[in-house]
Amino acid sequence: MTAIHHFQTVKNIIHGPGSLEQLGDKLYLLDTPLKQVVLVTQNAMHRLGVTDKIKAQFARRGIAVHMIDNVEIEPTLENIERVFREDVAPFAPDALIAVGGGSVLDAAKLFAVMLTNDTPLKELLGIDKVSNPGKPMVLVPTTSGTGSEVTPNAIVTLPDEELKIGVVSRHLLPTLVILDPLLTLSLPKAITAATGMDAFTHSLESFISTKANPLSDTFALESMRLIAGSIVEAYQQPDSVRARGDMLLGSMYGGLALTGAGTAAVHALAYPLGGKFHVTHGVANAMLLPHVMAFNLDSCAARLKRAACVCGVALESDSDEVAAGKLIEQIHTWTAILNIPQNLREFNVAEEHLAEMAVAASKVTRLMANNPKVLSLDDIQQLYRRLLP
Template sequence: MQTLYRFQTADHIVAGRNSLQRVGEHLHLIGADVHKALILTQPSIQSLGFVDTLVGQLADKGVQADVSTSILPEPTIGNIEQVFAAMEGAAYDLVIGFGGGSVLDSAKILSVLSTNDSSVRDLLGTDLVKKPGLPTILIPTTSGTGAEVTPNAIVTLPEEELKIGIVSRYMLPKLVFLDPMLTLGLPKPITAATGMDAFTHSLESFISNKANPISDMFALESIRLISSSIVEAYRNGASVEAREKMLLGSMYGGMALTAAGTAAVHALAYPLGGKFKIAHGVANSMLLPHVMEFNMDAIADRLQQAAEPMGINTQGLTSSQAASKVVERIVEWTRLLEIPQDLRSFGVKLEDVPEMAVSASKVTRLLNNNPKELSLQDMEAIYRKLLS
């Protein structure tokens, strides 16, 4: 565990049922005059009328709002730069991300592109953004990425068939709204994938080499909230209580990864998304039990600590036995949530494995957080477990 650690997150968080209705009255928390805003969202969110509610509140405060639904589900550098080009000359002084993780990440990137003389590619990596971006408001509509409270944003590089992160404190939002009512209509597959993504953030942060008392606090509470609600949210999507727990659990997971970072699961997931377009949460879900098994001899005591908030009775068990129960529970969830477990269904072949391992090996920012070093052969072996 680190002896020196730090933590920073969104400036202001407004949470609770129907909190979307309160955006207008909290605009002053941005700390700057706002006259024109760009709202990034998804067609499905716009069709439900939520965006109209937001536009109306902004208008009441004298803020003109334009709406863009041009961000792709897995945005590429080209997609983001295309949207940025369309912003030219519009004189926006606020960017609002209203949607899933891709929309929230894109809002953060567009905000810093607006004030830094840089391309998206210039910013790939850590602390390469030179100055603050436009103020942002982030409103998640899924319970998965925790992007609303992290300094991270992920983009796809099609030519390299890989996803890469941009990490900068300047991408933290001024204002976040967590309204579980926005997540009631999530389809089952998205509930499952994003929920397991959030759980992966928490568990990986808890076993990370950079884990610390701050990240542990958020990770364990996230694990508790998600473990007690993910199956219910999947089976009964109209359960506001389950949706609220998932949304808070997702946020805490984002805070945990901000403080400690994710590890090998995410590193191995990036080539699956970049090359085979496998949804990030699905890729994480598939890899999570196998990476935990690989790490087992180094993290048994940590997994034992995670067992209790997962609702697992560990009385009389050794740390190794309790850790195995954690992995078994994860496997059970993937079955109950009907998440695919065979990479072949996504077009992956055995001959693709060496190239995927090489791509994953380049994600050193995350692999360095893993409690055990992975060789190329180790990575290939993990991928092959999903092709058996």
């Protein structure tokens, strides 16, 4: 090993069924006196009684809670700015608690640094533009997908530019992460499927990334093993705490993998689908994943074989190409079992949109640079075209 790698992550991770009940007792880990906090969450958590339980934990400790549940799904920059201005800033919280999917976690991460940086959000977009550490955060994911709870990224949609774009900063890492699989039992099937495939995509893309390294590989491989062994069960038996627990851990490991190595062309090609055609993040990635991996195959067959073996779909005795082919076949099988759409026409994408989408995807250079094979505009169009049968 000759290269030097730097891996930075969160300070505290608590994992296990029922672990949300420990939130109140673990608040000392934030190392700051708490008089008032903002709880960022979503409607589904009210229905499940989760927000009441959290509020009770704070009330017992004399901490005021201001609850926010108006962050959009896959929020726009404008939505984040408005919620911040109207609901977060006036309350001046000492800390933020986020309980929800990637949309909610990303919003809370942005609010935390917007409270301590007097800079318009637009100027924080990009890599390392955040000057000051944010307010302390506790992040509690309720989807097994983005891994946002452990990544230094937060993604916003820019509708005018029909694109999604990230803020990337070490200041977006929370102080405490709570992984409670019981919170994910209520995930609807379609969201279990799409977010689970997003998590798998994080790990596979990190594993074949040009920035892959021994640290990211460890998390990527374990993530793929866990997800391959649980995604179908989580979908077919939503109450399986074993499958839900493995998915949540696998998704968190996926976040660690992508923190170390980055995602690549699948995520870059997914952004215009989300920004312009409102294909949800997980669905866009799941649709693109097998096609982009087939394109990449000749540049990373040995790595795809290792991924196939860890997922239990290929044998050590298989050639690299055969094993890689089996992995791609398995991804197609998963997307069929999980009922993930396969045709972009369902989202009103037509041939005439492809050239513009290819230009938009090619501009996501932060991610394209991680892909093991360079994609021309024509290659990108061909890949989108596979989804217009």
